[in-house]
Each structure stands twice: as C-alpha cells, then as structure tokens.
Amino acid sequence: MKEIKVAENKTLKLTNVLSREIHPEEMASLPVVLTQMHNFIKSNNAQPIGPIVQAMVVGEDRQMHLYMMQQATQFIGQMEQDYHMDAVLRVKNCLYAHYTGPMPESQLASYKLQVHAFENEQKLTGTSYTIYVNQDEDDAVVDVFMETK
Numbered sequence: 001m002k003e004i005k006v007a008e009n010k011t012l013k014l015t016n017v018l019s020r021e022i023h024p025e026e027m028a029s030l031p032v033v034l035t036q037m038h039n040f041i042k043s044n045n046a047q048p049i050g051p052i053v054q055a056m057v058v059g060e061d062r063q064m065h066l067y068m069m070q071q072a073t074q075f076i077g078q079m080e081q082d083y084h085m086d087a088v089l090r091v092k093n094c095l096y097a098h099y100t101g102p103m104p105e106s107q108l109a110s111y112k113l114q115v116h117a118f119e120n121e122q123k124l125t126g127t128s129y130t131i132y133v134n135q136d137e138d139d140a141v142v143d144v145f146m147e148t149k
Helices: 022-041 108-119
Strands: 002-021 050-056 064-072 082-101 123-134 142-146
Touching: 002 050, 002 108, 002 123, 022 050, 022 064, 022 123, 082 108, 108 123, 108 142
Parallel strands: none
Antiparallel strands: 002 064, 002 082, 050 064, 050 123, 082 142, 123 142
C-alpha cells in the first residue's frame, strides 16, 4: 500500500557513520563511489551495516552539499582524504516521514514534510537525511528526516 506517515520531534541517531561529500561531477559514478566507501570500511576491519543514508546539508557558503553516509560495525580512526567519520551523529527536533511505494516517487516524502512544515508554521534548516531502507523499484521503503529550527 502506498503511504507516507509523518511525525514531529524525532531524533535521527547514526553510530560509527562514515560520510563522503559527493560532487556534481561524481553523480554519474555514484555506484562506484558507494562501492569504494564499502571497501574502505572493510579494509579497516569493519563491516558496513544498515542502509545507505543521503544527507543534503546547507553549508556555510549557503549552498546545498550532498553527502553519502554508511554506518559501520566499529569506529575507524585513520581517515583517508574525502572521508569523515562520526562516532555518533545525533540530529534532534526533526520532522520525519516514512514512505512506502514505488521508488521513483519516493521524493514525495520530502515534499510532504515541506508542506507539513509550511502548514504548521515550522521552520526548516534546509538539512535533510534520506535513509534508503529498501530500494526495490516497485515497493521501496524510505525514511526522511528534516531538521527544524
């Protein structure tokens, strides 16, 4: 069944999360970049766990920056260029949407949160986290967290 459930005041918590900024010219080779992230985790005696997380963050330059994130079984202390690791990433006071339906329409979850914020006079920071729980073409499950001010 197609559905988007919305909740307020949710907290996103990721543990041992590796992140890497994705530049526009890398979008075409995103699967390669994700494989490299997984290989980096494995080469440091850890395993990737959980789904891929996509973060859209408003930078200090007021531009949107795209990051791909992956949790690992343990913290990796030695970072290579382009990678960053947080022992715990906690984002409080988020609007949350749980989407189930066709993958090509999953962006509707973000739109619904934007409408919800508008209707309830809530301010968004512009930062959002999309968790691809199941990327099945016809039966996707996607969770979206949008940080509020």
